[in-house]
Amino acid sequence: MTVSSTPSTPLVIAGREYRSRLLVGTGKYRDLEETRLATEASGAEIVTVAIRRTNIGQNPGEANLLDVLPPSRYTILPNTAGCFDADSAIRTCRLARELLDGHRLVKLEVLGDQQTLFPDIVETLKAAEILIREDFQVMVYTNDDPLIAKRLEEIGCVAVMPLAAPIGSGLGIRNPYNIRTIIENARVPVLVDAGVGTASDAAIAMELGCDGVLMNTAIAGARDPVLMASAMKKAIEAGREAYLAGRIPRKRFASASSPLDGLFF
Amino acid sequence: MQIKINGRAEEVAEQLSAAQLLEQMGLGGKRLALEINRDIVPRSQWHEHRLNPGDEVEIVHAIGGG
Numbered sequence: 154m155t156v157s158s159t160p161s162t163p164l165v166i167a168g169r170e171y172r173s174r175l176l177v178g179t180g181k182y183r184d185l186e187e188t189r190l191a192t193e194a195s196g197a198e199i200v201t202v203a204i205r206r207t208n209i210g211q212n213p214g215e216a217n218l219l220d221v222l223p224p225s226r227y228t229i230l231p232n233t234a235g236c237f238d239a240d241s242a243i244r245t246c247r248l249a250r251e252l253l254d255g256h257r258l259v260k261l262e263v264l265g266d267q268q269t270l271f272p273d274i275v276e277t278l279k280a281a282e283i284l285i286r287e288d289f290q291v292m293v294y295t296n297d298d299p300l301i302a303k304r305l306e307e308i309g310c311v312a313v314m315p316l317a318a319p320i321g322s323g324l325g326i327r328n329p330y331n332i333r334t335i336i337e338n339a340r341v342p343v344l345v346d347a348g349v350g351t352a353s354d355a356a357i358a359m360e361l362g363c364d365g366v367l368m369n370t371a372i373a374g375a376r377d378p379v380l381m382a383s384a385m386k387k388a389i390e391a392g393r394e395a396y397l398a399g400r401i402p403r404k405r406f407a408s409a410s411s412p413l414d415g416l417f418f
Numbered sequence: 419m420q421i422k423i424n425g426r427a428e429e430v431a432e433q434l435s436a437a438q439l440l441e442q443m444g445l446g447g448k449r450l451a452l453e454i455n456r457d458i459v460p461r462s463q464w465h466e467h468r469l470n471p472g473d474e475v476e477i478v479h480a481i482g483g484g
Contacts, residue, residue: 188482202481204451205479206478249451251451320484369484
């Protein structure tokens, strides 16, 4: 007997198929070797990277992130982290496209506030429109507002990525009802991006029906990042299967698991 | 002549090409993107693109981030 009656479908983003529904960031690791090992353990096929100035005059022979995570093996998803306005986000995406030989897939995030790192939706919408006109494939970080999520889809984003909680907070899914509403309304993949703290949070996101989860700190900040990467991989798979299997309804009172017929006393 | 590289003022030779600049900085053959005065200079043009006094050069690469 096979495990599942529902064939596991791939995640499709911008027409490309992925087996893994876990996307990972590459920040906050101790070194490139830990980055490599954790990324491998996560099973992720899409990895997000930041674009920054090169260090001038420092260790010119130093290994590069893309040497340990080669674009031939991973889909590199350049992000606009650190951008607080549309202009700098657009500039970052253009540089990323040049850096990655014309690669069009980007993660757009335009932040509005240092303390919460909540997205600035006005600037996000502005940047998304321009990037899409320039033929970028935009996966967009947004808040958990269903109306904004729909709007971002309508202007042509290839995936909508609402936060579960503030970036790096580890608070888990703060508003499961909104996430579910976003998923129900969506025609593009919905991925929870930011706020996951541990494996159960990732499983809950997938049980809600998310198409995937993007995380960084939950893995990189764990005491053992490689082990946590492996835990997250399983949680994403378990959550996805549970979603497809369809959970039982919640009931207030018990329902016996053993039959009441045939009792001999 | 003086130009700015990643925000820092630097003295470089007149008529230097973008490719020569990167080579001098030990960045030849690295995976980088180059922006001069806010315009991207594609890799295919690094050899022919000459720097001018006062140019603002940004050299970026991919690093770990989420």
